[in-house]
Amino acid sequence: MxxxxxxxxxxxxxxxxxxxxxxxxxxxxxxxxGLFPKKEDQTKKLYSINDIRFIAFVHYLASVKKINANGIKYILEILNTNMDENSRNDFLDIVEGKLEKISTKDVHDIDNF
Structure with a gap:
């Protein structure tokens, strides 16, 4: 396999x-x-499995925490400049755990608010 x-x-x-x-x-x-990883080398923008965690974090900040694009850019800059890759992955694991606790209905309610 x-x-x-x-x-x-x-x-x-x-x-x-x-x-x-x-x-x-x-x-x-x-x-x-400009909140997602850059995909300039591709004609069709495709994302990896690892990118999904990052995209889910951005979506969480915007839709659940109601942070605007500039605030999200600032948070991402802090994460990228002050955390090594292992710490960043550990942090995203924690966020992913919190995202799993949010039901689909909660997300739809937020999107339709």
């Missing part, structure tokens, strides 16, 4: 939106504001 390559970019935003129970347009808006 082959191992998964979590760094290989294979998922479009529409698939990620379905995984996060949100609209593709919402994620496209975050992408347009």
């Amino acid at each position: 082959a191992l998964l390559d979590n760094e290989k970019c294979v998922l479009p935003l529409s698939s990620i939106a379905e995984l996060l129970s949100t609209k593709a347009r919402t994620l496209k808006m975050y992408e347009d504001k």
Whole structure:
């Protein structure tokens, strides 16, 4: 059995939106504001499994915590400049645990608010 390559970019935003129970347009808006990892070397923007954790964190900050794009950029800058990769991954694990506790209904209620 082959191992998964979590760094290989294979998922479009529409698939990620379905995984996060949100609209593709919402994620496209975050992408347009420069909140996602850069994908300049591709003609079609695809994201990796590892990118999904990052995208889910951005979506959590915007939709649940109601932080605007500038605030999210500042938070991401702090994470990238003050945390090594292991600490950042540990932090994202904690956030992912919190995201799992939020029900799909809660997310839809927030999106429709």
